Amino acid sequence: MNATRIGYALLIVLALVAPTFAYPVFLMKALCFALFACAFNLLLGYAGLMSFGHAMFFGMAGYFYGHVVKAWDMAPELGLLLGVAGAALLGLVTGALAIRRQGIYFAMITLAFAQMVYFFCIQAPFTGGEDGLQGIPRKALLGGLIPIKDDKVLYYVVLAIFLFGYAAIYRVIHSPFGQVLKAIRDNEQRAKSLGYEADRYKLLAFVLSAGLAGLAGATKAMVQQFATLTDVAASTSGEVVLMALVGGLGTIVGPVVGAFIIVTMQNYLAFTGEFVLVIQGSIFVVIVLAFRKGVVGELADWWKRRQAR
């Protein structure tokens, strides 16, 4: 337990000094995806529900944020709030339908709904269609107290949002609610026979995950000042799965590690064009075949074996 605490303390110190040696916009993007991956992992790793359409929450929240801040000319806080609320509401509707089927069907249904949202976004007037929402202004937070025009200032805001989201997920997982979720994941029939209404737990987990994915998406729109179709596309849904998988499903820090690995990889391999897809696909194949526990899961195993010796 102590080692974990020291680890967290080191990570937080690292996060605080990171902008001095790394490009803040890159860090912020990685943090947004890290939160997104954690939200996804809450669902798959702890409730056993594989959503292959999480981009709809991420991307739609970005659009909501952009619309509130740009078209309605309101405060960014309100944009974040409405982004989260909108994503959670979308999660409630799609989740209520998707949990009517189990296993692989659940994945296909969420994927189909995300595709529906994607087609909706191409046509809807407020998303800007193929162009997306461009030039979302970076207005100061807290009524002018925190000017986020400066990337370094915004970085600490994004870090705070990420830590808030991460703490929320940590709290959920370690609450009695989280324990019931794990019980349902491991054996739904048994959880039901013990009197837990599995569907209500699953739906709540889905809505929570959607809302947090929305927080990540809205924050990304705040950082990058645009919201585009890419963020609602099926490829983004696939990416978040990959991040969680690379880091380690069902480990709480895994998705963060995975998100940083994938975002860094995309950054450095952007010049290869279509080859990024080939590499991402190959990583999927290799991980599924050989490293199903992901980076963090494998490391934890190795540590345990070392301790045992």
Add this chain to the structure above:
Amino acid sequence: MFELLGIPPQALFGQLLLGLINGAFYAMLSLGLAVIFGMLNVINFTHGAQYMMGAFAAWLLLGIFDVPFWASLVIAPIIVGLFGIVLEKLILKRIYHLDHLYGFLLTFGLALVIEGLFQWKWGSSGAPYPNPIPGGFNLGFMFLPTYRGFVVVAALVICLATWYGIERTKLGAYLRAATENPTLVRAFGINVPRLITLTYGLGVALAALAGVLAAPIQQVSALMGVNLVLIVFAVVVIGGMGSIMGSIVTGFGLGLVEGLTKVFYPPASNTVIFVVMALVLLIKPAGLFGQTK
């Protein structure tokens, strides 16, 4: 000329034909998905990529070896089917003991690799494939291009042949038995792993055949299967994967629904299948032809 609800009949029947053609592809692809899932317990996300490979195989055979369309209709599915068999032998068979999700993720990754490689080699803009039977008939109420009529008929024949093969032949009986209870069928001395490999090869060949049929209608491009496979997933959810005939009926039916939507409310034509899926989930969660397990 008469009008129906303010819609000129040419437009109505034109869209219905288009819907029927789309439906033919939905039917052929969802059929393959269902057959593969039944046997391998894997949702073959690579299906869209294999459909694309079929179209590409025909296009390359024509461009390099001057192979005519009718020969490609046989050769291309065999090539892609063999590729599927290699894929199954080398990679897929390692994950049968795992949760369904891993099969989904693995085939998703394979689709990314295949589509990425094709995109890298040939770019993402499409190449045209010449129409093998140009011309058409004037039916009075609409103009029917001969090739499009041929596609609908061919797809029907292919679907019914698959249905017959699975429901009415001895090999099909083995297949269905092995889907039900592989251990028992193995005990009867039937080589189940080989049956699985064969099934995957056939399912993939079916997707490739659909790709060859699509080549003269659509542009042959690396990403032609990307959106299609997502729609086919919705079709599979609507129909349920329990019944072969169910897949065929659902595929064609949804194509028609899509065509009708294009006539009466065009903005929804992209999303109507997903709306139908939501409705089916509300009313009959197991799917129209599915059994609740």
